[in-house]
Amino acid sequence: MRYEGPIYRPPSEADSLLVQATVGCPHNKCSFCMVYKKGPRFRVRPLAEIQADLAQAAVDLGPRVRSLFLPAGNTLAMPTAELAAVCAQARRLLPNLERITVYASMQSVLAQGAAGLARLKQAGLSRLHVGLESGHDPTLARVKKGVSSREQVAAGRLALEAGLELCLYVILGLAGPADSLAHASATAQVINRINAAGPLTVRLRTLVPKMGTLLLHQINKGRFSLCSPHQVLAEADRLLAELAGPLGLFSDHYTNYLDLRGALPADQERLRQEVAAALALPREAFRPDFVGGQ
Ligand code: SF4
Structure with missing residues (x-):
């Protein structure tokens, strides 16, 4: 190979x-x-x-x-x-x-259009893994995602309507402390609007600055601050509170402070209780901040 x-x-x-x-x-x-x-x-x-x-x-x-x-x-x-x-x-x-x-961007979903997506589904493509990251437009612009929340909704619905499975990746902490809860609410709204076209999967990641990135440069220059573990957990709670489902939710990644797994809406209260329990822990209970090398 x-x-x-x-x-x-x-x-x-x-x-x-x-x-x-x-x-x-x-x-x-x-x-x-x-x-x-x-x-x-x-x-x-x-x-x-x-x-x-x-x-x-x-x-x-x-x-x-x-x-x-x-x-x-x-x-x-x-x-x-x-x-x-x-x-x-x-x-x-x-x-x-x-x-x-495959990995796919929302821009490419829109470029394929309904006809292209239908042809790919018919040929045997099953699932798109898409980095949604956020549904908060100021955050999308700041991180140079190259897509708006309106385009995300249109693209996500197009993929589901074509019969493709959709797995959306969200980055907790991506907006920093000031916009943390706005990021969570806007992201929940975008997912809910996509979700109206069919069930999907959401996978949570937590922001870790990576070597050689603009984001790390911004942190080093004092232009961006990382959220604390407790701020990230509060953001996760806001997301859980506002997501409607039906969706599967996983946080299967080394960056996360808490491993959440369940289906919404059925597991909403259990997942929020798990977050509440984690919020009661001291800072030392969570991994330290670090710069990622990959
Ligand atoms: S997250 Fe990285 S791989 Fe994904 S669209 Fe942005 S630059 Fe490309």
Whole structure:
């Protein structure tokens, strides 16, 4: 198997076969993200190369493959016909394949449009992993996400209406202390408006400044402050209080102060009680602040 540049995949795809379809990220501007800042530049791998890797994996692993993830940072930015060809080939060659998933930006969801998404769904694409990060427009602008909350809602609904599963990643603490609760409320509103089109999954992460990022530079210059663990937990509580569901919620990541897992609305009170218990703990009960290296 051939790989180029950083290869990331969501924790939920830990057991997935990874066949690289794209290299880098076409946006590559988010102030908190270090993944592709040193390159390589975004490109789509030649279809023949992707399909050769997939064919080899089918020979090597065949019936053992149940899930397939196609790195890198935004594979939905591929031309529709090429991504559909990869998905269709995977469905043909891997007899026990249950899902095909990619990282996607909301911008790429909108660019694919209803027709493109329907074609990809029909070819076998199952799930989009999307970094929502926040639904708070001032925060989206400050971190250079390149999308508005209105576009997020339109794109998220489009994906669900096409029959694709949607996993949305939210970064707690991304707005800093002053806008913390506004970030939580606006994010809950965006998710609720997307959620009206169908069930989805939300995965929580907590902001950790990364080496070489604009965000770390802003912290070092005194232009941005990290939230304390208690502020992050209060933000999580606001999010839990305002999310309507139906959705699955997970915080399956090393950055988080508390591991929350459940389904909303059924588990809302239990999850909020877990947050309340954590809020009663002293600062020393939580991990220290650190600068991330990956
Ligand atoms: S967070 Fe995602 S969209 Fe933003 S630069 Fe990093 S890989 Fe690209």
